Amino acid sequence: MAKMFFDYIIHGGDYNPDQWIRTPEIWDEDMRLMKLAHINSATVGVFSWATLEPEEGVYNFEWLDTILDKMHLNGIAAILATPSGARPAWLAEKYPEVLRKDENGIRRKFSDRHNHCLTSPVYREKVRSINRILAERYKNHPALKMWHISNEYSGECRCELCCEAFRKWLREYYHNDIDELNFKWWNAFWSHSFNDFDQINPPEKNGEDSASALNLAWQRFITDSHISFFENEIAPLREITPDIPVTTNFMKRYNGIDYQKFANYVDLVSWDSYPAWDKGKNLDEALETAFLHDFFRSLKNGQPFFLMESTPSLVNWQDVNKLPKSGIHELASIQAVAHGADSIQYFQWRKSRGGDEKFQGAVIDHCGHENTRVFRNVTRLGETLEKLNSAVGSETESRVAVIYDWENGWAVNVFRGYNNICRDYVKECIKWYAPFYKRGISVDVISMQDDYSKYDIVIAPFLYMLKNGTEKRIEEYVENGGNFVATYLLGIVDTDDLCRLGGFPAANLKEVFGIWCEETDSLPEDMPGKAEFNGKTYEVNHICDIIHANGSKILGRYKSNFYSGMPCVTENEFGKGKAYYTAFRNDGTFADDFCEMLIAENAVAADADIKLSDGVFSRKRGDIIFIMNFAEEERIIVLDKEYTDTLKNESVSGKITLPVCGYLIIKAH
Ligand code: GLA
Ligand code: ZN
Numbered sequence: 001m002a003k004m005f006f007d008y009i010i011h012g013g014d015y016n017p018d019q020w021i022r023t024p025e026i027w028d029e030d031m032r033l034m035k036l037a038h039i040n041s042a043t044v045g046v047f048s049w050a051t052l053e054p055e056e057g058v059y060n061f062e063w064l065d066t067i068l069d070k071m072h073l074n075g076i077a078a079i080l081a082t083p084s085g086a087r088p089a090w091l092a093e094k095y096p097e098v099l100r101k102d103e104n105g106i107r108r109k110f111s112d113r114h115n116h117c118l119t120s121p122v123y124r125e126k127v128r129s130i131n132r133i134l135a136e137r138y139k140n141h142p143a144l145k146m147w148h149i150s151n152e153y154s155g156e157c158r159c160e161l162c163c164e165a166f167r168k169w170l171r172e173y174y175h176n177d178i179d180e181l182n183f184k185w186w187n188a189f190w191s192h193s194f195n196d197f198d199q200i201n202p203p204e205k206n207g208e209d210s211a212s213a214l215n216l217a218w219q220r221f222i223t224d225s226h227i228s229f230f231e232n233e234i235a236p237l238r239e240i241t242p243d244i245p246v247t248t249n250f251m252k253r254y255n256g257i258d259y260q261k262f263a264n265y266v267d268l269v270s271w272d273s274y275p276a277w278d279k280g281k282n283l284d285e286a287l288e289t290a291f292l293h294d295f296f297r298s299l300k301n302g303q304p305f306f307l308m309e310s311t312p313s314l315v316n317w318q319d320v321n322k323l324p325k326s327g328i329h330e331l332a333s334i335q336a337v338a339h340g341a342d343s344i345q346y347f348q349w350r351k352s353r354g355g356d357e358k359f360q361g362a363v364i365d366h367c368g369h370e371n372t373r374v375f376r377n378v379t380r381l382g383e384t385l386e387k388l389n390s391a392v393g394s395e396t397e398s399r400v401a402v403i404y405d406w407e408n409g410w411a412v413n414v415f416r417g418y419n420n421i422c423r424d425y426v427k428e429c430i431k432w433y434a435p436f437y438k439r440g441i442s443v444d445v446i447s448m449q450d451d452y453s454k455y456d457i458v459i460a461p462f463l464y465m466l467k468n469g470t471e472k473r474i475e476e477y478v479e480n481g482g483n484f485v486a487t488y489l490l491g492i493v494d495t496d497d498l499c500r501l502g503g504f505p506a507a508n509l510k511e512v513f514g515i516w517c518e519e520t521d522s523l524p525e526d527m528p529g530k531a532e533f534n535g536k537t538y539e540v541n542h543i544c545d546i547i548h549a550n551g552s553k554i555l556g557r558y559k560s561n562f563y564s565g566m567p568c569v570t571e572n573e574f575g576k577g578k579a580y581y582t583a584f585r586n587d588g589t590f591a592d593d594f595c596e597m598l599i600a601e602n603a604v605a606a607d608a609d610i611k612l613s614d615g616v617f618s619r620k621r622g623d624i625i626f627i628m629n630f631a632e633e634e635r636i637i638v639l640d641k642e643y644t645d646t647l648k649n650e651s652v653s654g655k656i657t658l659p660v661c662g663y664l665i666i667k668a669h
Helices: 025-036 062-073 089-094 121-138 160-173 178-184 212-240 259-265 282-298 328-338 373-386 406-414 425-438 470-479 509-513 590-601
Strands: 010-015 041-044 077-081 144-148 249-251 270-272 305-309 341-346 400-403 443-446 457-460 483-487 515-522 529-533 536-540 543-549 553-558 567-574 577-582 616-621 624-629 635-645 650-658 663-668
Touching: 010 077, 010 305, 010 373, 025 062, 041 062, 041 341, 062 077, 062 121, 121 212, 160 212, 212 259, 212 406, 259 406, 282 305, 282 328, 282 425, 282 443, 282 616, 328 341, 328 373, 328 616, 328 624, 328 663, 341 373, 400 425, 406 425, 425 443, 425 483, 425 590, 470 483, 470 509, 470 567, 470 577, 483 590, 509 515, 509 567, 509 577, 515 567, 529 567, 529 590, 543 553, 543 567, 577 590, 624 635, 650 663
Parallel strands: 010 041, 010 341, 041 077, 077 144, 249 270, 270 305, 305 341, 400 443, 400 457, 457 483, 483 577
Antiparallel strands: 515 543, 529 536, 529 553, 553 567, 567 577, 616 624, 624 663, 635 650, 635 663
């Protein structure tokens, strides 16, 4: 059992009563409706700074006092936000340094949200101060159960303060030794050697924007800036409310902050999930969402996470904001719980009347009452979640891991060469995740620095950057009996983005994999090559390594181009384990067929012995098995033995028909 922050599933969402301060009767109606919808929590104060502190040093907490009291009275837990995500106009006016500068050195005007300088001492001080006041005021309030820090941290600033902070960061990172930096950035190239750290600027269009080592350093610096901003935010909270956990909501596929590093600083991971349902790609969306849940779950070693935001209906930021059909959000919420979510929360509770998000879906629409499709759906889900409280805190045991490494993702994006079409690293990882998910086998999504020893199979798609020392860890893993699968461009650069010397794959990995990669070929989109594996022919899409087998068994060979006949899939027995190299990219079924072989050879069983069918996924969490139909048609699944239907509390077995968006939650007897 993992650390538990609640002993029931949180069902709630962003609640902005400050937008309705002129009509406090709506607050009472909110309470009535929340209870009706089986809502047990609300996230308050996310963008409330201007209401909380309308003028510098002038505070207005009455409304929040009232709301928190009402919430407590109605059994609704408060996830209280710190308001740094958007600053008041007076603050921007009096202290312009709190606003970001863009890469042309132009200061943003007061606008939007999320555009504060991460370095500004004034902003940090102001944030600390309002957070301290909030914590002091509500430290003993019984509704306060969790801190929600700011909102979706993101972006960057290039003001003088940030540039100076970057140089300071570089000084520390490179031991105050400009020659070390020059060497690690390979600055003899194009006469780029610096004499002093003061000469270095962030990557910018009008300056250096392609140097990969600079870009990488900048992204690491931005991550550290966000972390130090976060630490500044939570300092007063830790001091005044040491027992209240803190989280900050991460985003889907947001590339700007290394969440694998950031996760070490939060008590609980939370993220915002907005799949584009019902646009003809529900299975892809379900697969990607599953992968992301597993990624966020794996950030803290399998500890359950919170789904901090999701929409109960539509969003307002896609080109076409389609209304999802009833049932799909419920199914997606069940999927989140199956993958380790201990909460289902919405953005937002009540639809804004004006502003940018007046058409973003909410539980309560502009009509203001409960007689809506969305409200009924939310209520139904709330009732269901109450029957799943026993899942809270429970974890998933995975025997398989896919390495999706954040810094590798950055490195893959910044190098110039080979092929630009195939840079979608997440997509490649999902390609190797999918074969397991489809077969009901749970997968952890880990970084290259996580522990591999608990897995039977570790798959490392497109692991182009091999941080120093990883090559040794791969060797130890395989030597001790693990199965490690790598794909093309393995271990080309080291932690500093310098190419490794002495042939690929790097260092000892030539022996571990029993191969040597001589060249890498890139193929135009309309000129795929051919490869053969296990009697089947596959396209070689975009990129492939030309390898020699040095002691490894050849499982597949190229069938086109000047390297026709050379190996493209190899297996090497090394110590007690095996290292596999799949040297080409394929957008078809190769990963699936290859994984099928691996699964069979290693007798990796599905989490539950249930015959699934196309579009139906299953996941076991603790002793609960979730079976979910994401297909556009009804599906039949077969239960070979008797189970208990957790929701109905009755026995089930045999053939079961799952309607569209249907799901079944069962336990073995
Ligand atoms: C994000 C934000 C919310 C809101 C929603 C709209 O996730 O955190 O404040 O803007 O998107 O979908
Ligand atoms: Zn700045």
